[in-house]
Amino acid sequence: MDLFIEQTVSGLASGAIYACLALAVVMIYQAIDHFNFAQGEMAMFSTYIAWYLMDDAGLGLPFWIAFVVCIIVSFIGGAAIERIVFAPISDAPVLSHIIVFIALFSMFNSLAGFLFDFTPKQFETPFGHTPLIDGVISAHRAGMVVVTLIMLAMIYAFFRYTPIGLAMRAAAAAPESARLVGIRVGFMLALGWGLAAAVGSVAGMLIAPITFLTPDMMLGTLLYGFAGAVVGGLTSPLGAVIGGFLVGILENWMGTFIVGSQLKLTVALVLIIVVLLVKPAGLLGRVVVKRV
Amino acid sequence: MASTDVAGNVPAFLNQNPKDRIIVLGVPLPLLERVGLYVLLAAVVVLPMVYDGYDIYEFGKILMYMLAVLGLNLLTGFNGQFSLGHSAFFAVGAYSTAIMMDQLGVPYWATIIPAAAVCFVAGFLFGLPALRLDGLFLALATFALAIATPQLLKYDGIAHLTGGVQGIVLDTPYPPAWIDGIVMSITGEELSIDRWKYMFTALVAVIMFAGAWNLVHSRTGRALIAIRDNPLSAKTMGINTSVFKSAAFGVSAMYTGVAGSLFAIMDEYLAPESFTFAEAIKFLVGGVVGGIASLFGAIFGGWFVLEIPNIADLAASSLENYINNPQGLTGLIYGLFLIFTVYVMPMGAAGLAQILVHKISTRR
Numbered sequence: 027m028d029l030f031i032e033q034t035v036s037g038l039a040s041g042a043i044y045a046c047l048a049l050a051v052v053m054i055y056q057a058i059d060h061f062n063f064a065q066g067e068m069a070m071f072s073t074y075i076a077w078y079l080m081d082d083a084g085l086g087l088p089f090w091i092a093f094v095v096c097i098i099v100s101f102i103g104g105a106a107i108e109r110i111v112f113a114p115i116s117d118a119p120v121l122s123h124i125i126v127f128i129a130l131f132s133m134f135n136s137l138a139g140f141l142f143d144f145t146p147k148q149f150e151t152p153f154g155h156t157p158l159i160d161g162v163i164s165a166h167r168a169g170m171v172v173v174t175l176i177m178l179a180m181i182y183a184f185f186r187y188t189p190i191g192l193a194m195r196a197a198a199a200a201p202e203s204a205r206l207v208g209i210r211v212g213f214m215l216a217l218g219w220g221l222a223a224a225v226g227s228v229a230g231m232l233i234a235p236i237t238f239l240t241p242d243m244m245l246g247t248l249l250y251g252f253a254g255a256v257v258g259g260l261t262s263p264l265g266a267v268i269g270g271f272l273v274g275i276l277e278n279w280m281g282t283f284i285v286g287s288q289l290k291l292t293v294a295l296v297l298i299i300v301v302l303l304v305k306p307a308g309l310l311g312r313v314v315v316k317r318v
Numbered sequence: 319m320a321s322t323d324v325a326g327n328v329p330a331f332l333n334q335n336p337k338d339r340i341i342v343l344g345v346p347l348p349l350l351e352r353v354g355l356y357v358l359l360a361a362v363v364v365l366p367m368v369y370d371g372y373d374i375y376e377f378g379k380i381l382m383y384m385l386a387v388l389g390l391n392l393l394t395g396f397n398g399q400f401s402l403g404h405s406a407f408f409a410v411g412a413y414s415t416a417i418m419m420d421q422l423g424v425p426y427w428a429t430i431i432p433a434a435a436v437c438f439v440a441g442f443l444f445g446l447p448a449l450r451l452d453g454l455f456l457a458l459a460t461f462a463l464a465i466a467t468p469q470l471l472k473y474d475g476i477a478h479l480t481g482g483v484q485g486i487v488l489d490t491p492y493p494p495a496w497i498d499g500i501v502m503s504i505t506g507e508e509l510s511i512d513r514w515k516y517m518f519t520a521l522v523a524v525i526m527f528a529g530a531w532n533l534v535h536s537r538t539g540r541a542l543i544a545i546r547d548n549p550l551s552a553k554t555m556g557i558n559t560s561v562f563k564s565a566a567f568g569v570s571a572m573y574t575g576v577a578g579s580l581f582a583i584m585d586e587y588l589a590p591e592s593f594t595f596a597e598a599i600k601f602l603v604g605g606v607v608g609g610i611a612s613l614f615g616a617i618f619g620g621w622f623v624l625e626i627p628n629i630a631d632l633a634a635s636s637l638e639n640y641i642n643n644p645q646g647l648t649g650l651i652y653g654l655f656l657i658f659t660v661y662v663m664p665m666g667a668a669g670l671a672q673i674l675v676h677k678i679s680t681r682r
Contacts, residue, residue, distance in 0.1 A: 061458055063402070115660065120453045122660045124400060125606055129660075132599050133653030140646025245595065249465050252458060288473050291466040298462045302455055303447055 032163075033278040039167035040250075041274020042174035046229035047251025048258060048266035048273075049178070050222040055260050056198045057218040058112070060123050064130035065226055066248030068107075070241060071134045072100040072227030073234050074142050077149060089152045093231060097224045104223025105216040112219075113212060138241040149234035170232045177228055178267055181221070185263075194218055246291055250277060253294045256301050259311020269309065273297070342679045355531075358617070362520050366513045375584070376624065378516040381523040382580045384620030387604035388530055388613065389573030395611035396534060397566040398546030399445075400453060403460030404574045404601045406467040409593035411437045411575025412582040413471070416486045417479050426491040426583050430522060433579040434572050441571020445564035464598040471590035485589025488582060491515060519580050526576060530613055533569070542566055574601070596649075603652045607659050609668025618667045626651055 047065060054062045062068075076096035078084040087095070107130070115122055153169035185191040196204040197214035205211050229251075230244065237243045250273050258269025273294070281287045307313045340347040365377050386408060393399050414433035418424040424432075444463070448456050472483050480486070493501075493514040501509040533539050544552040545559050553559050582588045600623045608619030630647035663670050 059454075061454060063457075063461060111657065118660070118664075121394070121400065121610070122664065124402070124454070124457050125602065125656050125660050128402065128599055128602055129653040129656035131653075132596075132603075132649040132656070136646040136649025136653075138646075140650065144646075245465055249462055252462065256458075286474075288469065291469045295459075295462040295466040299447060299459050302459065303450055306455075 029282065033282045034275055035163045036167060037275035037278035038271060039163060039170050039274070040233075040277065041254075041271035042171045043229050043233045043247060043270075044250040044254040044274050045178070045267040045270025046174055046225050046232075047248060048254035048270040049181070049263055050226045050229070051251055051255045052258075052260060052263050052266040053218055053222045053225070055255070056263075057215050058116070058123075060120075060127070061252070062222070063124070063127040063248075064134060065222070066244030066251065067131050067134035067138075068100070068104065068223055069226035069230035069248075070244040071138050072096055072103075072223065073149070073230035073239060073243075074138050075099055076227070076231050077147060077234075077239055078142070080150065089150060096227055096231065100227035101220040101224040103220075104226075105220035107223075108216045108219035109212075113215075135241050144241060147239040149231070149239045151235040155235075166235055173228065173232060177225065181225070181263075190217075246294075249291060249294045249298075250274070253297045253301075255308075256298050257308055259308030261312050262308070262310040265308055265310030340675070340679050342675055347675065347679070354614070359524065362524060366516050366520075370510055371512055374516045375512050378519040378580075378584055380620045380624050381516075381519050382577050382584065382620070383600070383604060383623050384617050385523050385526055385580070386574045386577035386601050387608065387619040387623070388527065388616040389570045389575075389577065390601045390605045391608075391610055391612065391616050391619075392530060392533070392542075392573060393566055393570035394605060395609075395615075396539065396546060397542045397563065397570075399448065399563065399567065400457040401460040401570070402457055402595075402598055402602065403463035403467075404570075405593050405595065405597035406460075406463045407437055407441055407571040407574045408578040408581070408597060408601075409467055409471060409590075410440050410571070411578030412588050412593070413480060413578075414575070415579040415582045416488055416588055419488050420481075420486050421479065426489070427494075427518065429583075430576060430579050434576050437575025437578075438568040438572040440575070442564050442568035444571070445567025448567060449560050449563055461595075464595045468590040468594050471593065480590075483590065485587060488586045488588075490586055491518065491583050493517075515584050519584060522576065522580060526573060527613070530573070534613060538562075599649075599652065603656060605666075607655055607666055609666030609670075611665065612668030614671075615666050615668035622655075623652075626655075 047069070050065050050069075051062060054060065054065070073096075076092050079087045079092035079095055080089060085092075111126060111130070112123075115126065151166045151169070153165040156165045157163070158165055158168055185195060193204070193209045194214045194217060196207075197209055197211045198218065201211045204214075229247070233247060234243065237247075251270065254270035254273040255266045256269070257273055258265030258267065260266075276297070277290055277293060280293045281290050285293060301308060342350055345353075362381070366374055369377065386404070389407070390401060390404050393401055411433050414436045415426070415429040418429045418432065419426055448459065451459055471480055473480075474482065490511060491514070492511065493509050497514075498509050501507075534542075541552065541557045541562055544555065544557060545562055549559055581592075603626075604616070604619030604623040606619075607622050608617070609615030627648045630651050634647050659666055665672065
């Protein structure tokens with residue numbers, strides 16, 4: 027039973043990361059109807075920026091300053107990618123978008139290795155690794171959950187209570203009507219990309235102390251993020267967060283009790299395909315009816 | 319429709335292949351294409367007489383990648399289904415060949431056809447659930463497949479077959495004695511193993527390319543294209559879209575899988591790390607840059623994905639004093655070319671050639 031509780035709690039902690047990425051994926055999916063396959067690599071690159079800001083060979087800033095600067099840089103970077111790369115091809119067919127996402131994936135992945143070399147790097151955590159509650163969870167994992175929950179609350183408040191959050195929701199839901207009431211849809215899209223990149227960067231900085239910092243560290247994590255988004259429902263940000271946590275717990279249960287740690291990614295693959303086939307709307311998503 | 323007269327008769331020129339009416343520098347386009355094919359074929363035959371060693375090995379690799387890209391082109395370019403997971407089928411082909419050679423002692427040349435069959439079945443089965451996923455969701459499912467593949471190959475439960483993390487070391491594919499004898503009697507020297515590997519790869523690649531050519535220009539090929547262009551009207555015309563789409567997935571997986579088999583035979587070694595998502599990106603780059611809806615494009619694409627790392631290395635070595643990690647350049651150049659292609663020539667190099675042909679052609 028101890029093992030069960032331990033695995034559930036640590037699943038919640040990694041679920042927090044998946045929830046961040048799932049949320050980032052859903053924000054972009056809501057805005058432009060596409061999956062950002064490069065979301066994980068963007069987050070990885072942001073984490074390298076944070077590492078550079080903190081490292082003694084870099085700027086040597088303290089963690090929390092680097093944390094905030096990295097979020098701001100990622101936000102600007104994400105918005106710039108939308109404006110520079112995606113705005114010109116907004117009307118292009120699906121294949122073009124997928125290709126550009128894969129191009130970004132490839133570029134960020136190799137750029138990280140190119141600039142910061144491929145050796146795994148230690149990433150420091152402000153929480154430390156001391157075990158809490160009889161070793162059920164480490165301080166860092168607990169910190170992960172807390173930071174994620176604070177961030178999610180902020181994003182919820184942003185979309186629910188600020189005029190610009192409302193405008194962003196309008197631009198995503200009905201771009202043409204939004205334009206008619208004077209909302210700058212292109213600007214809102216860029217903001218959405220910026221926010222998604224910022225959320226992703228937080229996920230990257232939180233998971234790097236566990237996985238070590240390498241150009242490939244986000245590959246598996248992104249897959250779980252996608253699984254979380256699909257399980258929760260691609261049209262629902264709340265669903266994505268719940269889906270992320272669920273997938274985190276499920277991953278640990280399956281890994282410990284059923285299939286072993288070697289097939290964890292296969293679990294995500296099966297989960298994605300089964301949910302897409304059986305209940306494409308996910309837990310909280312709405313069923314989209316398309317006119318043919 | 320203006321193309322039929324009052325009596326419903328179809329004018330004669332419509333029974334003709336519209337391409338026949340395009341004249342390039344005094345030659346009809348289909349003839350030009352055919353000549354191009356024969357020139358390429360001649361080049362494939364002549365190459366091993368001129369080159370040896372690493373050079374000819376590289377040419378073999380180009381043909382191998384050409385086949386892998388061809389698989390993706392058949393699926394995406396001609397049938398309109400996306401796959402980011404073709405590295406998985408590449409792995410299925412490679413491991414089928416390796417396991418047959420390693421466990422059952424099957425000679426390397428006899429593994430190609432069973433491996434192709436295994437890949438066809440694997441692709442067909444994956445294509446069945448894929449029927450219910452359109453465009454983007456299929457891309458997501460195949461993306462997940464590509465990422466899960468290396469881990470699956472390392473799984474302890476099948477490690478006695480796959481060799482786990484260590485992979486499998488294979489026997490050298492020596493040429494049959496009678497071929498050795500023929501070459502010996504003509505040239506007076508022994509056939510080198512590199513040349514033989516190339517010849518074997520080229521033989522398989524040429525047969526498969528001819529098969530793809532015939533498939534695309536057949537009734538089945540037109541059905542696949544009709545499904546791509548408009549699934550609903552294809553269905554109305556009596557095309558069984560489910561069967562054709564799954565079969566297209568199967569055929570596509572078969573092409574990429576045979577490329578995987580050749581990969582295992584040529585390198586005499588394979589390990590899970592050769593079948594990562596990076597490999598799937600390579601195929602996509604080759605397909606897109608060459609021209610996703612083109613067979614000739616696959617040849618260019620195969621050359622492109624093999625040469626770019628070399629060019630990147632060259633660029634890096636000339637900048638040695640400034641750059642620490644030249645391996646990183648390749649992915650960056652792939653990415654830049656992908657974006658460039660999407661922006662400037664969405665039909666790839668083949669599309670560019672088509673535009674040039676139209677510029678200098680006259681119509682009859």
